[in-house]
Amino acid sequence: xxxxxxxxxxxxxxxxxxxxxxxxxxxxxxxxxxxxxxxxxxxxxxxxxxxxxxxxxxxxxxxxxxxxxxxxxxxxxxxxxxxxxxxxxxxxxxxxxxxxxxxxxxxxxxxxxxxxxxxxxxxxxxxxxxxxxxxxxxxxxxxxxxxxxxxxxxxxxxxxxxxxxxxxx
Numbered sequence: 001x002x003x004x005x006x007x008x009x010x011x012x013x014x015x016x017x018x019x020x021x022x023x024x025x026x027x028x029x030x031x032x033x034x035x036x037x038x039x040x041x042x043x044x045x046x047x048x049x050x051x052x053x054x055x056x057x058x059x060x061x062x063x064x065x066x067x068x069x070x071x072x073x074x075x076x077x078x079x080x081x082x083x084x085x086x087x088x089x090x091x092x093x094x095x096x097x098x099x100x101x102x103x104x105x106x107x108x109x110x111x112x113x114x115x116x117x118x119x120x121x122x123x124x125x126x127x128x129x130x131x132x133x134x135x136x137x138x139x140x141x142x143x144x145x146x147x148x149x150x151x152x153x154x155x156x157x158x159x160x161x162x163x164x165x166x167x168x169x
Contacts, residue, residue, distance in 0.1 A: 007101065008099040008100070008101055008109075009099060009100050009101070009102075010097060010098070010099050011098050011099070011100055011108070012098065013073075013095060013098055013110070015098075016098040016100070016108045016110065017073075019100075019108060021068075021069075022106055023100070023106045023107070023108055024065055024105065024106065024107045024108070025065065025066045025068050025073065025076070025107075025108050025110060026063065026064065026065050026066070026107055026108070026109045026110065027063050027064070027065075027066050027073050027074075027076060027077035027080070027109075027110045027111075027112065028060065028061040028062065028063030028064075028077075028109070028110070028111055028112070029061055029062050029063050029077065029081060029088075029090055029094070029111075029112045029113065029114065030049060030050075030061050030096075030111065030112070030113040030114075031049070031050040031061075031062070031088070031113075031114055031116055031121060031124060032047050032048065032049045032050070032113070032114075032115055032116070032121070033047065033048050033115060033116045033117055033118040033120065033121040034046070034047060034115070034118065035047055035048040035118055048118060048121055050062065050121060050124060050125060061111070062080075062081055063077055063080055063081065063112075064080040065080075066079075066080070073092075073095075073110055074090060074091055074092055074095075074112075077090055077110075077112060078090060088114075088124055090112050090114060094112040094113060094114045095110070095111075095112055096111045096112060096113050097110075097111050098110045098111075
């Protein structure tokens, strides 16, 4: 039996900053770019979004925990991004939202976003492999178009497997 997922509550950045020392703060950045390309040569892409394959096999946005005793949210996020990406600085203007959970771990998750050009997004992706922590916590960067291709390929394999199991009509 799986554990229940704690409920998330949206709060303002100001409310998040007023929380006491018993709270951990996690900051992550969604980096994205308009993409005029086509998936499989026929499906419009619209956007590419930079994701990371984490050490635990899950996908996530670049970022991590920020120690509020020593860092502002943005300074801490930029420190974490500098370790993982090496070439980008986000500011309070890039802030989107904060959510907290009061489960066994009291965590506030802060999301930032910045639209880049496709060339800038690819440069960030390339610089990530030269960062200090590449391969430790973050296994690889995964642009959205590669993720979509992988999902489509897996879906096609599942469809073929199901067709073999189902009686033909």
